[in-house]
Amino acid sequence: MFSDQLKQQAQPILSGILEHPFIQGIANGNVAPAALQFYVQQDFQYLNEFIKIYGNAIAKSNDRELMGFFNDQISFILNSEIHPHHIFCNIARINYEDQQHATPAPKAYLYESHMHRAGETGSLLNILAAFQPCPWTYTEIADHLVAQGAATKDNPFYDWIMFYASDDNDKSMSDTVFAFVDRFAKQASNEELATASQYFLKSCELEWQFWEHAFYQQDWQFKATLDHAKEDFKS
Template structure:
């Protein structure tokens, strides 16, 4: 069994819970509460900005130009393409995107970002890719399932979001997540079983954090002492 097949098999209960999450179901049925959409975009904007820095860290571990290009493309995708699904949510919520670009990470986003940095700190590309893969993989799975359900019909205001994440790579029919799974398999074939276990943990925790990210936005879960934390300034003694 390929390592990527093992990853997917172990993540199945989490993936099922993501498909069934009320936010994700709301995308399919065309209704998500406005506050949830706004909270999501605020958090995702800052989360993706942090992701760019994590990709940049991954680049420092590489020598092969094709591999470097992969991460450079991923950065370009966030900066220039992934703004589109955010605009879809903003249009439905009736808010200006520019208004949602100043948030600080809420607890689950903070945890997810810290988890990614922890993977990067191990210095192992296998861990970085495993931790990162939950991001493209779960979104592609969500969108694909919703396309199969014909949720991307003209009446659905989230059609643009679903179509965006269901897209494959031009004519090749391969997705970014397929390419990453192939890359993970190549690295895993040279890894020890302990290293594979560590990568598995990074992947599964990222999958759970994807679920947590939807949950956090749907219920707008923020720091309990947000005002205290954000208003703290150093006193000059």
């Protein structure tokens, strides 16, 4: 199956994500408040773009099952995925509403642009491949943390881990997306599969970069210049 090939190709990147100090900090119950705040600020903006990608995918699909799935995921982001953000904010002792107006940092900007580029190809296979690393790696992270015994009630990140961990009674979102990927892959040429693979692997890399830029708060080098320029156009 094409999805199995993608997962195998991505193993070095997934290993890097699981070993990242941000993820290790979640396992140990200790992540710097500044890293948590930067993550929430950037992820809020990223998920806004994710909603637009889903909307674009709906517009390109004639399959009602797929339309329904994308619609459900828009609802999930709007109504459910604020929960892990609140967990990070509570740990960092910051107000969630105050974190929703940040400028996307370079790595987030790159990731969002990459996702939109996949949408602009018009290929549902490319779109699915590009956004799949987000749900896939988060499920892998949570399941890894559960397996290594990090999901204990005394870990302040316990609820965050369990939010993303696999549910043995339900098919995960990641499994559903991989099933759609395999459906479209059966009709794709080798060249199209190679392109989709690159979208998938680059998104995996950008997932690693997202943890990296949050952990070290890697913002625009000349952020003050960007912010001052915005002020010039306010009435």
